[in-house]
Amino acid sequence: MTVIRQAQGLVSMFFSLRSPGIRIYQCLGKRSFHRINSIICSENVTSKFDDKPEFPGSKSEFVSKLEFIEPDNIKGIPVYRALGRNGNIIEESEDPKLDSSTVLKMYKDMTLLNTMDRILYESQRQGRISFYMTNYGEEGTHIGSAAALDPRDLVFGQYREAGVLMWRGFTLDQFMDQCYGNVNDMGKGRQMPVHYGTKKLNFVTISSTIGTQMPQAAGAAYALKRAKDGLCVICYFGDGAASEGDAHAAFNFAAVLDCPVIFFCRNNGYAIFTPVKDQYRGDGIASRGVGYGMMTVRVDGNDVFAVYNAVKSAREIAVTQNRPVLIEAMTYRIGHHSTAHDNADYRSAEEVRYWDEQDNPISRLRNYMIINGIWDEKMEREWKLESRKMVMRAFADAETRKRPSPDEMFEDVYDVLPKHLENQLEEMKNHVKQYKENYPLEHHEKLT
Numbered sequence: 269m270t271v272i273r274q275a276q277g278l279v280s281m282f283f284s285l286r287s288p289g290i291r292i293y294q295c296l297g298k299r300s301f302h303r304i305n306s307i308i309c310s311e312n313v314t315s316k317f318d319d320k321p322e323f324p325g326s327k328s329e330f331v332s333k334l335e336f337i338e339p340d341n342i343k344g345i346p347v348y349r350a351l352g353r354n355g356n357i358i359e360e361s362e363d364p365k366l367d368s369s370t371v372l373k374m375y376k377d378m379t380l381l382n383t384m385d386r387i388l389y390e391s392q393r394q395g396r397i398s399f400y401m402t403n404y405g406e407e408g409t410h411i412g413s414a415a416a417l418d419p420r421d422l423v424f425g426q427y428r429e430a431g432v433l434m435w436r437g438f439t440l441d442q443f444m445d446q447c448y449g450n451v452n453d454m455g456k457g458r459q460m461p462v463h464y465g466t467k468k469l470n471f472v473t474i475s476s477t478i479g480t481q482m483p484q485a486a487g488a489a490y491a492l493k494r495a496k497d498g499l500c501v502i503c504y505f506g507d508g509a510a511s512e513g514d515a516h517a518a519f520n521f522a523a524v525l526d527c528p529v530i531f532f533c534r535n536n537g538y539a540i541f542t543p544v545k546d547q548y549r550g551d552g553i554a555s556r557g558v559g560y561g562m563m564t565v566r567v568d569g570n571d572v573f574a575v576y577n578a579v580k581s582a583r584e585i586a587v588t589q590n591r592p593v594l595i596e597a598m599t600y601r602i603g604h605h606s607t608a609h610d611n612a613d614y615r616s617a618e619e620v621r622y623w624d625e626q627d628n629p630i631s632r633l634r635n636y637m638i639i640n641g642i643w644d645e646k647m648e649r650e651w652k653l654e655s656r657k658m659v660m661r662a663f664a665d666a667e668t669r670k671r672p673s674p675d676e677m678f679e680d681v682y683d684v685l686p687k688h689l690e691n692q693l694e695e696m697k698n699h700v701k702q703y704k705e706n707y708p709l710e711h712h713e714k715l716t
């Protein structure tokens with residue numbers, strides 16, 4: 269494993285910029301100009317610089333034949349995988365050799381996440397919570413990456429990474445309390461559902477504004493580098509987020525300032541209804557990593573072991589060499605973008621079914637477990653019942669808890685409430701008291 273293992277296999281998949289660099293087209297040779305009796309003369313100069321460009325930052329050579337780089341003729345960046353669809357290890361050297369309890373936790377978290385998604389999605393459909401986003405199809409990217417990190421590594425998520433939190437020990441009660449915005453929600457009901465955050469588990473609170481987490485992650489990684497405590501940052505983002513200006517700022521700062529951050533792209537094929545073919549013209553997100561001078565690899569995100577191996581090696585690079593690494597995990601979003609959007613508006617049911625049935629990260633891992641004798645049909649049946657019970661219990665408890673008092677929305681920003689907010693608080697209280705029949709006050713803690 270780690271660096272030695274990388275040298276054997278995976279590291280060859282990381283693209284580091286040790287390649288010759290893009291060469292510079294030059295037509296005229298270098299000449300020296302000087303003035304004799306008002307006539308400008310020139311003469312050929314030969315020096316060691318004649319064959320090597322001297323431009324600041326240049327890493328390449330001169331060429332004398334004009335040739336454009338034709339992106340369509342460059343071979344695509346390959347996709348690294350360890351597990352075949354039927355659950356067999358493809359190359360013995362790429363078997364992460366995880367003990368069976370780790371593999372079982374991986375599988376149980378992936379399937380529990382699935383069950384939780386189903387219940388919370390339905391709960392929104394029945395009007396019990398305001399919003400929800402499922403993680404169907406991307407469970408392998410969450411669990412494979414989370415398992416390869418140090419739990420003290422700092423996570424900046426986008427919003428579709430609930431499995432990372434689950435791996436770190438966020439409980440079903442905590443998920444449900446956040447989605448219900450009840451008194452036990454750490455955000456006190458001020459955030460939309462799925463905007464989780466917990467200092468205890470080193471998971472920075474989700475922000476709805478796409479891409480904001482990316483420069484923040486680069487900055488936090490710079491701070492970790494200065495602290496010299498051997499930790500790194502992981503920053504999750506989607507293929508759509510990669511089109512934001514913030515992505516450019518984050519990649520460039522992290523590369524130039526040598527920040528220990530893993531940029532983990534979940535390339536799930538769509539940004540709401542925009543397919544990747546309308547999102548970019550180049551070779552996905554991985555090709556950009558090389559452009560920014562980052563170690564880069566593309567992995568099969570539906571292969572939890574490939575994701576695990578890639579993140580383990582990327583973490584080693586980040587913390588030992590203080591360098592950013594870009595991982596592009598290829599996957600597919602099986603669920604609707606959120607409860608506010610419908611798949612049927614932009615893709616066919618057959619397309620979604622194909623990924624669900626033919627290339628599903630959960631069934632791939634289950635096949636591996638069955639082949640290796642650590643799972644069987646009876647265990648599957650029992651776990652399905654047990655996990656559903658666990659989710660339903662947490663769901664029922666969260667629903668019965670009261671919501672915070674409305675006056676709490678004014679707290680936790682200022683140490684001392686400024687005058688204009690004090691006035692607003694008073695106005696809100698008077699308004700709610702006057703029109704109490706229009707507000708579900710019985711579901712909230714009492715107004716002070």
Ligand SMILES: Cc1ncc(C[n+]2csc(CCOP(=O)(O)OP(=O)(O)O)c2C)c(N)n1
Nearest residue numbers: 428476477478506507508509536538539540
């Ligand atoms: C700055 C900004 N622009 C637009 C939106 C609306 N929006 C929310 S999610 C989303 C798509 C993001 O897609 P992607 O990054 O691929 O992530 P995925 O949802 O596929 O996981 C958009 C455009 C937003 N929240 N913030």
